[in-house]
Amino acid sequence: MLEISNLTHTYGSGPGAHHALGGIDLKVAEGELVCIVGPSGCGKSTLLRSIAGLLRPTGGKVVLGGTAVDRTPDDLAVVFQDYSRSLFPWMSVADNVSLPLRRKDMDKKQRRSAAMEALEQVGLEGAAAKYPWQLSGGMQQRVSIARALAYRPSLLLMDEPFGSVDAQTREDLEDLTLRVRSHHNMTILLITHDIDESVYVGDRVVVLSKAPARIVGDLRVDLPAPRDQITTREHPDFVHLRAEVGRLVRGMRSQSAPAS
Amino acid sequence: MLEISNLTHTYGSGPGAHHALGGIDLKVAEGELVCIVGPSGCGKSTLLRSIAGLLRPTGGKVVLGGTAVDRTPDDLAVVFQDYSRSLFPWMSVADNVSLPLRRKDMDKKQRRSAAMEALEQVGLEGAAAKYPWQLSGGMQQRVSIARALAYRPSLLLMDEPFGSVDAQTREDLEDLTLRVRSHHNMTILLITHDIDESVYVGDRVVVLSKAPARIVGDLRVDLPAPRDQITTREHPDFVHLRAEVGRLVRGMRSQSAPAS
């Protein structure tokens, strides 16, 4: 489905240039859920934006479904890290969610009900008529998740999508993502800082090094499906993988650790 | 130091009104670090904004150091939940951090070195000359933490300050906060969704119910100081408290859970 080969990106030029991606090779099969973890500022969002065609990488190639990505591919949805800025303040929450559905063959009523369903799934059925700036941070983040899920893209890119919600909601959203994925056969790339989460939801966990980002680990997660918040997290493989990923992330950061 | 009595807040009026705070009573002693946890959208940020004098609550009182808060009190710093919008895009990172220091009796050089020190503490010594929009989400968040820490306020309010950084950085920042707090005798209120974190860094953990927010739990954390990422988290009291807080947060949310 998705094939990334030798992707590099450098921001700026001259002495102030920043070499963010240092040659990424990655293959993602259709229907896979790949989690990407890595130290803060390593280049995860950059990678995601290149895949979405929002950034022209300075080198390498992204091929999606057989064709090279040079503009934003069709049938793609993104949950941005900076979710609050990606909601439109002039539209109600329901309109924000249903707007992308105009691209689908849906009439107004269908769009509306799809939006309401997605909002319900993220626990925001009561906020449909409100405006984004009337919501708390976590609620805004859920709106942008609802928008992406309602769109039912074949490729879904999520950039730290559950960072601003409480533990319980987070678990619910993780399970929601897993369910939606298997129902609609989406391919998902999910960036997260929560190592437990990456192992819990991912079919694979890809670990990036600090800048310039390179892949330093690509672990297959072979936990029994369907996953379950309690039993899966108690599974010995889970515990083992979590430790493995943790080691990979940490190992790469020894030099850039905050002064202690 | 800080005394909150029967604080209520309602957004809007009429049928669309939202009753966010439903009577909060809270006392925080000088030098204490109080963690606040609660479901997404319950009113944590609202509470924090009332304390900072950024919001005129519709009822009740906030008294800080003996005087009622009706405008923003002196000697206060806030790390906002929406950190990216709280940095000034027209200033370099170093200027963003050193600008508030003009209030202190510091000359230009001192300000500069204080800013550089704070940036170094959060692991961003290399980004001082960059602009905020050249940084990744987690780096921006760290800049806003650095700004607050460099300011050395007597009261520090942090709204989910470590949500966008990787696990290792997060731990480092937690320890940094604890260290700075004890060196400079700050009083800190910290909102978090990470229950482990709340028990690890807090002297007390206050649990809020869903809207209208009320205090449903106020647990003293009596873990041995200095805390340590490994030994503290293994301490039986830690495990016990964590479970306790988790139960309180979950117990209160059964109705508002995302549809499963």
Next chain:
Amino acid sequence: MRVLRGLGRLWLVPVVLVAWEAATRAAEDNFFPPPTAIAVRMHEMWLSGPPERLWLTDAAVENIPTSVGRLFAGWLLAGVIGIALGLMLGRSPVLSRFLDPIIEFGRAIPPPALLPFFLALFAAGAQMQIATIVFGIIWPILLNAGDGARHVDRQHLETSRVFGFSRSQRLLRVILPSAMPKIFAGLRLSLSLALILMVISELVGSTNGIGFQLLDAQRSFDLPGVWGTIVVLGVLGYVLNSAFLAAERRLLSWHRAAKQTI
């Protein structure tokens, strides 16, 4: 290289000139002389002087610098007053409640109608002319600065309150920079308005200036002269605007970069 690229951007100018020449020659209308005729007249009016004065004529030396001087004085004054007042009005709802009607009132009054007022207040000549220019061009700056100051991102203001920024810090470090893009739109608008007002202010009771030359040419039915003056105004406008854009590019570099996407 940069010069070449700069010239390359002007490719449309010769095209327009040729089309204009062709159209006016075909129309043979007295009131629309062809560009070549205008150029000849312009040469005669301003560039037929002695070589040691760079061929500038008396008229050129006397009129153009005086006018441009008044223009700059008026524009700078309007800029300073407009930005200061605009920021004040934008940040103080009470003040704007009192002054808004007066401003809306002043805005809608044709500046020529106020000439007697300025004639009464100021000595005829430069003072009165600068006052007219300021009055005529201040509104875009004032309105844009006011709107910019009113609509600073709430989070920015809250940040500055929380960190106890002083008034001047808040104004200079937060409000002014975030209103800058709007202020620049206003300044750019009023720069060419200033040229227009410069002309208008020189129509009554004046003895020199580009506006006076325009009036003189109109009164003498010297059509190529009228067009020549218009061309001078247009060229001045283009030059001033280019300089302005260059300055803007430096001052608003953060803005451009921060808002860039592919």
Next chain:
Amino acid sequence: MTGRSLLDNRPLCGAVGVAGLFCLVELAGRTGFIDPIVFPLASTIAGRAAALAADGDFLADVVSTLGAWAAGLLLTVLVAVPAGFALGTMPRVESALRPVLEFLRPIPSVALIPLALLLFSDRFDMKIAVIVYAASWPVLINTMYGLKDVDPLAKETLRSFGFGPLAVLWRVSLPSTAPFIATGVRLAASIALILAISAELLAGGASGIGTFIIEAGSSPDALEFIVAATIWAGVIGIVSNTLFTLVERRLFRWHLARTEGAR
């Protein structure tokens, strides 16, 4: 309490402001700081202006000017906003056209109107043409600068959902530029009024505030009439701006909420 409610009363505050200005000008006249011969006393002007309000001919003039003003402003918005979008989104076209546009911008109405007289045999068309010419610039420039201010992430969001450039323009750039455009339109509104009056003044015509001013020029008290008539132009400015503000407040509630302290 009464002090607060007084400050909250917008029209009252505005009236106090205007009254203050009135007193100031009157005082300047009475003390001789402004010679009443050169510029009439504020009270004299107010008297004349009040008398004009009851003058049927003058009201007809006002209506006629307002007609041209409204039509001109509407056309201005219809022309300048799309033009601003075109130039703001196509930098190559913009840089090619810039020399020509910047050349045209500083042409004063006194030079423009005589030319327009030669080109239009219908007075109304001529007025509309000069209004559109002069009033388009603020809308155009504000639109272009507003486009630069659009949050790139908002645009990227829509792009990521596969919307094309036009859809992004329509659904993101237009709404977020709208407050900027509105400021431009408010500027254009007063410029349009000024041009309508100037065109009537220079070209003459059957009716209009400018025509009234021409006729007033024959009076021994010409100055008083002229200033009184321009007072009404100012009043039109206040009224139209109040309407614009009301509309803006409704349309741009989201903009206010995000920018003004929410309380």
Next chain:
Amino acid sequence: ACGGSDPETTAAAAPGGAGGPEKTQLTIGALPIPDSAALYIANKRGFFAGEGLTVKIEPIQGGAQAQQSLLGGSLDATQTNYVSTFLAVSAGNKMKIISDLYQATPNSFNLMVAKDSPIKTPADLKGKKVAVNSLKNIGTLAVTSVLKTHGLTAEDVQFLEFPFPDMAGQLEKGVVDAAWMTEPHLTAAATKIGAQKLADTMTGPTADFPIAGVIVTEKFVNENPKTVAAFQRAVAKAQQIAASDRKAVEEILPTYTKIDAATAAVITLGTFPTSLDETRLQRVADLMVEQGYLKSPIEAKTILPGANG
């Protein structure tokens, strides 16, 4: 129908009959000053209607712009002063004077100074500032001829353009040292600020000077000879009345100007010539040549309807 002969077009344009005017609806521009009184008299008393013309008179601000309206087509005919007309013609515009309207009399155009002005004779004006309503026009021409009789030239003074209503104030403030004014501002300046007459500018070479008339484009004359003739007849009739009956003028003035009846009764009026006389007009052209307003002489008769220029 494009190649239609004259009788045909005439019939098409004037359904009233073969002898009727070609164009019956006319819009003419007129300044709201005493000069144009006859046009309004002709309209009010039905002289135009009697000739089969429907005339709409629109106020204009100045002759120059009105000439542009004429060429652009929004006006069919317009009042204008003769100096502007000759200037326009010398600039290559093809125009014809079809009626004479106004001629100066003593004290209708005076040079005024402030009450206690040290300037006692025009000779004292050397190096001073003189306000006129329009540069390069009757005002400057007339003032220059006064200066000449006192041994000065146009270069000895500085002419400044001010609207008539502003002149009194500028005299009072001392911005200008003298102002060339006409009625009703002359009377007003005398009563309001006590302005004093320095000189009558319509004496000597400018005595009985032709001031204003009605012009149309040459094309208009060629295409509508009968309309022009009808117009001329109606205006001549009205001029007759204006010339002989001051009361008629006083009555009509308040209807199209802001001059009230009381003022109309006291102001000095010019005269209303009843015929279009080529030799009188030639004086204007000659004086303009003499003072350098015209580079080459113009024959006045070439801009009268009869001649084809």
